[in-house]
Amino acid sequence: MSELFEPLLRPYDERRRAELVAAYMAVEHAAEPVSEVRFAALREPALRRTVEGMLALTGRTLIRADQTRWISGFRDDVAAELARDPECVPPVRERAVLALVLIHSVAIPRAAGLLADDSWLSPYPTPVDELRRRTQLPVGELDAALRRLRTAGLVAQVKAGADDAGGFVPGPQFHRLTGAARRRLQEELILAAGPDSPLAAAIRARRRGRERDEGETA
Amino acid sequence: MTGGDGAASGGVDPRVLARARVRVLGVPVIDASEPVPEGTAAAGDGERVWLLPSWPDGATPALLEEYETAPMPLDRSGQARRVLAAALRCCWTRPDDAPWPGAPAAVADVLEVYGGMSRGDADLARRWATGELRRLADTGWLLLDEESGTVRPGPRVALWAEPSLASLRDLLRRLPEPPQRAEGGDE
Missing domain, CATH: 1.10.10 (Arc Repressor Mutant, subunit A)
Incomplete structure (x- = not known):
């Protein structure tokens, strides 16, 4: 073919x-x-x-x-090139829902020492109620965003069990991040969760330095 | 930055970027007059062309089964397959031909065929199937026109190799027949 x-x-x-x-x-x-x-x-x-x-x-x-x-x-x-193409970037609502899932299922358990540092997969589901409350999206729009994120493999649904209410975890696409992409995501989450923290300041300084270096070599 | 061998500003070969874009967008559609990016497969219906992934040596993701390797998961995959089968039963009207591009069929007929394949609450089955039709349209397996209430095979169907179609034809023949319409062969 x-x-x-x-x-x-x-x-x-x-x-x-x-x-x-x-x-x-x-x-x-x-x-x-x-x-x-x-x-x-x-x-x-x-x-x-x-x-x-x-x-x-x-x-x-x-x-x-x-x-x-x-x-x-x-x-x-x-x-990086694809991310500059608006057609290739998911709509803002889907990104918001995904960010919430990453915060609840990965960032918080990681901060509590429950998850390894370099993984974006997680056994800790983000409850649907939490998504409903924090996104403030109408139910229909939240459901549509979750449907598309699931189809894309960006989130996966965890059925309710005996001890928990179930919810959503990062999907299988998170296996497919390069080392650099995992680092970048980690940095973005720090910038979002604690923009005034010393860690965030260090990330911004490092990025400015990198941009300067790239400017000189281009 | 001054050009070079077709390098884009980021240094990525534009042909490579075009193929990467096809993967990100799923099954993007272009005008039939636009060029198909080199190294991409395509399925056209005269007016439009859908861009598809190009796989080596005619392989398809079905190859994963031989290696007992799980493919990307699909929610309610059994139901999705049955709804796709019901749609093909209605749209693939000349089974000796390839299923692509097929013919449009009324969504109502597809739901009727699906209803005949499933047990239990018929209303509930129709509701599930309607959601499933949308999901199959999102992923390029069907083309759904909700305004006119019609459905056609999707461009991904064009990736099925001829030798793999025999068992599918057998399967479809065993499904309930679509309702007979008075006005035959309308487009």
Whole structure:
């Protein structure tokens, strides 16, 4: 159907080629990072570089989840370009709902020492009541925003259990953040939650410094 | 900043950026006269063209099943599949052809077929199915025109490879028939 990948795949025999295609489709479409035990093209560094090359054709890159598991996500430079395109940015209501879920499900438990520092996934659901109260959105609009966020994999619903009322947690897309994207998100949350804190001042100073450096090299 | 080999201001190849955009936007639509970005698949109906992901060697995400790897989760996936099947039963009127672009069908007919496939409260089933039609339209599996009350196969259907269609044709033949309309073949 497409010649896009042909130059990268042509040098390989049929078996290798199938392994490359399987690894590519797996990291692009799986819900969670996939184990390299299952995918030869993720296990072997030379083949993995080719998977990386295939992903780069659409602006994506491999992300290592832990020692032996992989998934894909947007490259940082591509994500920055896409974020400048208003069509590619979700509407403000969806972003507001998502920010609330991140604050309740990740930032607060992390501050309490319940979550590891570098993860944006969380077992602590944000109750729907909390979203209703804090967003002040009419129920219909909140429901529509949650529906679209769920479809996009940005939030996931947790059914009510014996001990809690259920609610929403960050969705599987949060597996797909690069290290730099995770850091940026962490900084944004600090800037939003404590704009007058010393930590926020340090982040702003570091960003000013980085912009100055980039200005000089451009 | 002074150009170079087609580099954008951020240094990202504009062809790469165009493909990345297609992934972010889902199934974006362009005018048939606009160029399709290189390295993107497309499904057109004469007037408009929908941009689709391009996958290597005819693979589809169904490949994940062979590797027992869970795909991105879909809420109420069984119900979504049944509603999509009911819609195809009505829109894929010439099963020997490809399902894309298919023909428009009345939403009422799709709900009728869906009702015939499900047990229990018929009103409730229709309400669920109506929500499901919207969700399938959001994700490019169907094209829904709520004003005229019609639905058509969505551009994603064009990604199905011919060899995978046989079992789908068999399945659809076993579903309830859509209600017969007096005025046949209206567009």
